[in-house]
Amino acid sequence: MPFKTTIGQNLELEVQQELSRMDNGWFFKWHFIGENRVTEIESFRGAPIRYGGIGYSGTTEDIYWETISHYRKLKVADFFNSIEKNLSKYKKPERKQAITEAVSIIKMFAKGIRKRAVEKNRILRGDGIKFPKPYDRGRWGESGSATIDQRAATLLEVYCEMNIEQGDYYVIKHMMNETLSFLKADGSAQVDNIKGLVTGEKIITFDTSLQIQPSDRF
Structure with missing residues (x-):
């Protein structure tokens, strides 16, 4: 869908930049955890994750899924908080359009992160030549479509109906x-x-x- 409001346009750009940052930073860094030097990976909880000379399996894989699930939950909330700061600057019809646009963009982001997480996990479990079948162990419920729709419904009620x-x-x-x-x-x-x-x-x-x-x- 075309994004017409300033809020929608800004959010779409922010999401694209964030997906690019994750591709080139967070996901990419997992390839280096088996080397002899220490690799720092963002934990989204303050202190970074530090790995060096360790294989991608067991607890390490568990941490991968837990961290990316936590990240997606935080970013979905951050995106909504960001648009909410600007909603009161616009008239109600524009607010409603902006919220509708935001739902589409944020769902696109959530789907993109999940797809990337599954594919990167498949690659990391491979040996560089052969790769296993993909599977999904993410805990996505708190950042899924139902959560996004509920947050949007709250914004619509507060900013468009009240x-x-x-x-x-x-x-x-x-x-x-x-x-x-x-x-x-x-x-x-x-x-x-x-x-x-x-x-x-x-x-x-x-x-x-x-x-x-x-x-x-x-």
């Missing part, structure tokens, strides 16, 4: 400067990068995808 030009919604929305993580009480799920407002003993967020129950934690 009257945020006046009243409490506008004030509260632009006071949400905290970035929160949500953890289920039984440890079954964690959601990161939630924009919210912490005031006194209250936490306010517009993220309607969260299924909050007693004893869950932010």
Whole structure:
């Protein structure tokens, strides 16, 4: 689809640059972990992953899948946070178009990362001449189509259906400067990068995808 809004055009460019960065940087570096020198690979958690003289199998492969899954979840959230910062600058019809465009672009990004992860894993498991059949061990649920659609639906509700030009919604929305993580009480799920407002003993967020129950934690 053609991307007509400024937000859509900027996001499309950002996604293309990010995919190129991952191709030439993160994915490429995994080819060097078997050498005698140490190779640093971004972990997307602060400290880098460091490998040297180690084969790509077992725990190393587990870390590969865990890291790329975590990365995709972070980037999907980052892309939405980026467009949300600019939505209030435009009128409602343009906002709706921008959000629709963003869904298409972000899904394209998510699909691209998954495809790259599967193919690179297949190559890394080979010996340079023979390569095994591909398989997918990524945990993509928290950055999949359902998550993207839900985040977009929240933006549509807040920026296109509510009257945020006046009243409490506008004030509260632009006071949400905290970035929160949500953890289920039984440890079954964690959601990161939630924009919210912490005031006194209250936490306010517009993220309607969260299924909050007693004893869950932010």
